[in-house]
Amino acid sequence: MSEEKSLNFIEDIIEEDLRAGKYKSILTRFPPEPNGYLHIGHAKAICLNFGLGLKYGGKTNLRFDDTNPVTEETEYVDSIKDDIKWLGFTWAEELYTSDYFGKLYEFAVDLIKKDLAYVDDSTAEEIAAMKGTPTEPGKDNLYRSRSIEENLQIFTDMKDGKYKDGKKVLRAKIDMKHTNMLMRDPIIYRIKHAHHHRTGNDWCIYPMYDFAHGQSDSIENITHSVCTLEFIPHRELYDWLIEKLEIFPSHQYEFARLNMTYTVMSKRKLLQLVNDGHVKGWDDPRMPTLSAFRRKGYTPESIRTFCDKIGVAKRENFIDLSLLEFCLREDLNQRALRVMAVLDPVKLIISNYDDGKTEELISENGPDEAMGKRVLTFGKELYIEREDFMEEPAKKWFRLAPGAMVRLKSAYIVKCESFIKDNSGKITDIHCTYIPESKSGSDSSGISVKGTIHWVNAATAVTAEVRLYDRLFTVENPLGEEGDFKDTINPNSLDIIKNAMVEPSLKDATAESRYQFIRKGYFCLDKDSTPGKMVFNRTVTLKDAWAKEVKKK
Numbered sequence: 001m002s003e004e005k006s007l008n009f010i011e012d013i014i015e016e017d018l019r020a021g022k023y024k025s026i027l028t029r030f031p032p033e034p035n036g037y038l039h040i041g042h043a044k045a046i047c048l049n050f051g052l053g054l055k056y057g058g059k060t061n062l063r064f065d066d067t068n069p070v071t072e073e074t075e076y077v078d079s080i081k082d083d084i085k086w087l088g089f090t091w092a093e094e095l096y097t098s099d100y101f102g103k104l105y106e107f108a109v110d111l112i113k114k115d116l117a118y119v120d121d122s123t124a125e126e127i128a129a130m131k132g133t134p135t136e137p138g139k140d141n142l143y144r145s146r147s148i149e150e151n152l153q154i155f156t157d158m159k160d161g162k163y164k165d166g167k168k169v170l171r172a173k174i175d176m177k178h179t180n181m182l183m184r185d186p187i188i189y190r191i192k193h194a195h196h197h198r199t200g201n202d203w204c205i206y207p208m209y210d211f212a213h214g215q216s217d218s219i220e221n222i223t224h225s226v227c228t229l230e231f232i233p234h235r236e237l238y239d240w241l242i243e244k245l246e247i248f249p250s251h252q253y254e255f256a257r258l259n260m261t262y263t264v265m266s267k268r269k270l271l272q273l274v275n276d277g278h279v280k281g282w283d284d285p286r287m288p289t290l291s292a293f294r295r296k297g298y299t300p301e302s303i304r305t306f307c308d309k310i311g312v313a314k315r316e317n318f319i320d321l322s323l324l325e326f327c328l329r330e331d332l333n334q335r336a337l338r339v340m341a342v343l344d345p346v347k348l349i350i351s352n353y354d355d356g357k358t359e360e361l362i363s364e365n366g367p368d369e370a371m372g373k374r375v376l377t378f379g380k381e382l383y384i385e386r387e388d389f390m391e392e393p394a395k396k397w398f399r400l401a402p403g404a405m406v407r408l409k410s411a412y413i414v415k416c417e418s419f420i421k422d423n424s425g426k427i428t429d430i431h432c433t434y435i436p437e438s439k440s441g442s443d444s445s446g447i448s449v450k451g452t453i454h455w456v457n458a459a460t461a462v463t464a465e466v467r468l469y470d471r472l473f474t475v476e477n478p479l480g481e482e483g484d485f486k487d488t489i490n491p492n493s494l495d496i497i498k499n500a501m502v503e504p505s506l507k508d509a510t511a512e513s514r515y516q517f518i519r520k521g522y523f524c525l526d527k528d529s530t531p532g533k534m535v536f537n538r539t540v541t542l543k544d545a546w547a548k549e550v551k552k553k
């Protein structure tokens with residue numbers, strides 16, 4: 001929270017409320033429905049709600065909005081908690097809307113007693129038919145004039161399980177001609193004989209979102225209830241219910257949801273990708289979920305910086321995925337250890353280097369001295385990147401080619417003398433000589449070369465699997481295309497390299513380690529690694545390979 005930055009519109013409101021003495025302290029909440037894993041859009045809401053709590057000395061609750069018994073699972077509750085902790089936030093209280101089912105039932109009874117709610121026996125189709133349209137008013141039906149006593153009795157019977165699903169609903173009695181369609185006697189309770197992940201079979205009637213949400217805010221004394229723009233039309237109902245129930249006046253404020261290019265964000269759509277096998281799970285590194293970003297090697301800091309940079313808007317827009325990657329590179333550049341890994345190895349043999357000799361070379365771990373140094377071993381046989389050799393070099397080729405010289409990073413200058421191909425024409429060995437006086441740090445050779453390439457020592461290198469990820473969709477807005485959004489899935493979003501050669505220091509990698517494979521990008525250890533086989537994920541490339549593509553358009 002830099003002092004220089006101007007306030008966002010919600011901060012303006014909070015500062016005004018605090019100045020006017022409307023609240024002693026503020027209380028916000030993050031209210032996920034536990035029906036999927038959190039995505040980067042949720043990170044925006046988390047950073048906003050928890051950020052406001054922190055900034056104004058208030059608190060933030062985590063409330064699971066678990067009013068729908070059918071779609072919610074404990075697995076999702078656990079993953080949501082993990083993700084919020086990982087992002088670096090601490091909630092004041094862990095709460096569940098289902099804990100308020102008793103209280104919400106009482107609120108409903110209170111509305112009935114005030115003649116502000118009634119039981120409707122109509123079918124869903126009949127209710128829809130009487131609702132009118134944005135340009136035509138709706139009509140009252142005969143159930144609307146039921147007596148308070150009759151409503152109280154039937155609602156009790158609904159709770160006691162005397163009716164089947166869909167037979168009756170409880171509706172708020174507002175105005176069937178209201179200009180806001182949501183105010184035309186909205187349904188506030190429905191019958192659903194279903195097992196709930198927390199309340200079991202205690203209830204067979206469940207409150208609708210609009211009846212549960214604002215009331216839960218009020219029960220918790222939430223001062224500023226922040227949600228996304230699609231809830232603007234709901235605000236009138238939110239306020240009406242709080243006013244009629246005469247309960248704590250929470251207020252709702254809306255901001256623009258985060259949309260990001262080359263991905264989809266709705267949990268339902270993400271669930272389809274998982275269920276249809278387009279990805280290997282919710283935490284597949286190609287997904288926009290927080291667990292996927294974490295697995296792929298993103299840092300919580302980079303995501304928080306990103307959420308801060310995009311600000312809090314009142315109008316929907318698309319944020320370029322490149323901005324998130326930019327924040328990530330800035331952060332990883334500070335913390336990632338520089339190591340050498342050869343993704344597509346070809347052998348390089350130094351003919352004038354003694355057989356069996358090994359040498360220890362010192363290499364910096366990173367640009368910051370505090371990152372320290374490590375020992376690399378050098379020997380007669382190395383691996384270099386196949387793409388760093390060109391049989392017939394192009395113009396301005398500064399890497400290896402027949403007769404050309406190149407520096408091996410932190411080691412010596414070598415000159416290519418010859419190379420060997422197998423029957424298929426594939427190069428198998430590159431033979432070089434090295435210049436013994438050219439050792440990095442004490443180079444007295446007087447030779448200057450333009451190219452430096454990375455390498456690993458064949459005698460000590462370790463084989464590893466490396467997974468390279470690309471965008472999951474080929475178009476910026478998969479939902480903006482005609483047809484199924486899944487038709488725009490990028491068929492090349494995952495490239496698995498089975499036999500990369502990495503320097504042995506990587507054997508110490510932990511889940512938290514962050515690496516820059518020099519010249520290749522940022523990488524981290526994947527959870528699929530076993531003691532016998534390391535698996536690395538590419539977190540992000542060094543430069544934005546897509547920036548050029550976008551500019552060309």
Ligand code: ATP
Binds near residue numbers: 030044
């Ligand atoms: P989804 O459609 O992905 O299921 P949702 O809004 O139904 O999203 P909830 O679990 O109800 O998901 O959301 C919890 C909170 O996160 C809500 O306050 C919601 O407004 C916010 N949120 C969800 N998606 C985004 C987004 N893309 N950008 C910002 N906030 C979001």
Ligand code: MG
Binds near residue numbers: 033
């Ligand atoms: Mg929702």
